Amino acid sequence: MSDGQLKDALDALKSTGVRITPQRHAILEYMIHSTMHPTADDIYRALEKTFPNMSVATVYNNLRVFRKAGLVKELTYGDSSSRFDFVTxxxxxxxxxxxxxxxxxxxxxxxxxxxxxxxxxxxxxxxxxxxxxxxxxxxxxxxxxxx
Amino acid sequence: MSDGQLKDALDALKSTGVRITPQRHAILEYMIHSTMHPTADDIYRALEKTFPNMSVATVYNNLRVFRKAGLVKELTYGDSSSRFDFVTxxxxxxxxxxxxxxxxxxxxxxxxxxxxxxxxxxxxxxxxxxxxxxxxxxxxxxxxxxx
DNA sequence: TCTTATATTATAATCGTTATAATTAGTGTA
DNA sequence: TACACTAATTATAACGATTATAATATAAGA
The missing domain is CATH 3.30.1490.190 (Ferric-uptake regulator, C-terminal dimerisarion domain)
Structure with missing residues (x-):
């Protein structure tokens, strides 16, 4: 069912004119499978084996894209980094x-x-x-x- | 009734061993009377006529004290400063x-x-x-x- | 395949917030 | 009221998360 979630999410993005890049695919996949609410840096570090050249900015940019699409929610706390949850x-x-x-x-x-x-x-x-x-x-x- | 709120808040602080300083008094008073959810900097700028030497750190420190006392809630957003509300x-x-x-x-x-x-x-x-x-x-x- | 707008990268800059150390000032007690 | 002790404030520097910028690369439709 996680695969269904991923496919639905990608379709939802595509239908609003957002391009599907390997980075976006990987970030979404990671979000869906991660059990604990990761920070942007958590995601960055988890994916740097697969994408050695990926920039932190890419993670932040795409989390914002996903948030605007209603796919991901941002949990902010006063004293530390934001945490991101796939919306369920x-x-x-x-x-x-x-x-x-x-x-x-x-x-x-x-x-x-x-x-x-x-x-x-x-x-x-x-x-x-x-x-x-x-x-x-x-x-x-x-x-x-x-x- | 705002005066009652202020008095109650000050009493609540005092009873937990927190000292009442002019700055704390003023910040609380401002929080109670402010209609829109101010940032730490809003509070700082509003009070700098009365307290020309007050430091921004004082505002942040005291908002945290108030928050720990359950008097003030902090609303954090990803893209900007935290906003603070007197708890009602x-x-x-x-x-x-x-x-x-x-x-x-x-x-x-x-x-x-x-x-x-x-x-x-x-x-x-x-x-x-x-x-x-x-x-x-x-x-x-x-x-x-x-x- | 070609084209074009969009995404990514690398890096620098920004700015909200916190840490530090020195000074000042509440508050309980005599 | 004056004293003593501890906590609060100030001024400043430092930190770190996030964003802006400009150059390069790439997804996706024609």
């Missing part, structure tokens, strides 16, 4: 404001929110991003002890 | 992947998600961030015309 509706993130830890969290059914939002604003919705911020258990306990 | 549960954002436009969108009741998340992960939840990405009406029409 699966899980959300909980983030500790103290230590920065990221914990996955499953929750179904924000589709209703997407639909309402689309209806009200006229947006053609591609995906959403939900993050819940707070203090993780370890940091809570550390603070409690310190006082 | 009101609206979400829709973001155009093409032109970057940000449109406010109202939706009540993600409290349930927060509660479940807290229960499952042990986090003490402060706030959440929800953003919906897609293509705005203008950009959709532009693309349709171009083809």
């Amino acid at each position: 509706n699966d899980h959300y993130h909980m983030i500790c404001n103290d230590c920065g830890k990221i914990v996955d969290f499953h929750y179904p059914g924000l589709d209703e929110v997407e639909h309402l939002a689309s209806h009200v604003t006229g947006f053609q919705v591609d995906y959403h991003r939900l993050e819940i911020y707070g203090t993780c258990q370890e940091c809570s306990e550390k603070t409690a002890k310190a006082q | 549960n009101d609206h979400y954002h829709m973001i155009c992947n093409d032109c970057g436009k940000i449109v406010d969108f109202h939706y009540p009741g993600l409290d349930e998600v927060e509660h479940l998340a807290s229960h499952v992960t042990g986090f003490q939840v402060d706030y959440h961030r929800l953003e919906i990405y897609g293509t705005c009406q203008e950009c959709s029409e532009k693309t349709a015309k171009a083809q």
